[in-house]
Amino acid sequence: MGHPGTPVPAALTSTVRRWREEGEPAQPAVRWSRDAWRKHFPDRHAFLDALPDRVDRAEATRHAAHATTPAGAEQAFLAAMIWGYGRVGYGPWRTARVLSENPDAPARLAEVALVAREHGGLAAFRDLASGPLRYLGVAFGTKYLRFVTAAAGQASAPILDAVVRRWLATHTGLRLTIDEWRPASYEKYVALLTSWSVQLGLAADTVEELIFRSAVSQGQWSESWAGAEETTGQAQVALLELERLFDTADAGSAREARPHLDELHRLIQRGWTRPQG
Helix, strand or coil, X not given: CCCCCCCCCHHHHHHHHXXXXXXXXXXXXXXXXXXXHHHHCHHHHHHHHHCCCEECHHHHHXXXXXXXXXXXXXXXXXXXXXXXXXXXXXXXXXXXXXXXXXXXXXXXXXXXXXXXXXXXXXXXXXXXXXXXXXXXXXXXXXXXHHHHHHHCCCCCCCCXXXXXXXXXXXXXXXXXXXXXXXXXXXXXXXXHHHHHHHHHCCCHHHHHHHHHHHHEECCEECCCCCCCXXXXXXXXXXXXXXXXXXXXXXXXXXXXXXXXXXXXXXXXXXXXXXXXC
16 A cells, blocks of 8 residues: 655655755744634633743644543643644634534544554554544644644654645645544555655654644745746645635535635646746
8 A cells, every 4th residue: 555666756855955954943832822712712721821932743743642531632732723823713623513503523533533543543543533623634633633643653654635645645646534533545645655755764743743844834835836926926825725724624525625726726736837938
């Protein structure tokens, strides 16, 4: 099921080289709006007030250490979502909706964390796919899986969101379906990252992080579209923002939107590859 012969894309190779030349800096911590999250979680003020003004991967992993209990899982989920959404205005509401629309959400998240601890990220993904939480899609669900696997000392389950999906489509032609929980798609993704991690001498989770960081810089979309005009870059920014929005939509809406987003991507690509003059 692996991809031993899949070459590392040039864009990723150059990103890894620059990262190493700069001393392998950690991903910057994410600033979040404490007041907005306090508003949507009035019973969690003590937990929220204890978080730093900026949350990084290490902080979110620390809070996932006790995710095998319902109370610990809820805190781990909150930390993961705060990190994932950052200052995005609808983040607290979307997160609160997952917990309120699924009365057993903390217990279910704890079950998934236990599977992750005992059997790893792929098994946890399959488990969550067999009984998904309403309004929790793959993009943000894998953020939670990333931190609970890391906290358990397992190989971290790599995040698969719209940014990574679009990067893969652009640089490898691979189009993964993330509108629903599809274990086969995630297994293919993990196998690909594992192949690249071996070639690059990095963990698969680090490969995912560097893919993301090659597309995002200081909170702004900044994919390097070689030879693109400024307006084309702005179009890519808008497209990726739409991708992120549909990361949190229900599966039906995301499924309906996907062909249109892909067509927009093709049109934008045609725009910046068309000869000038």
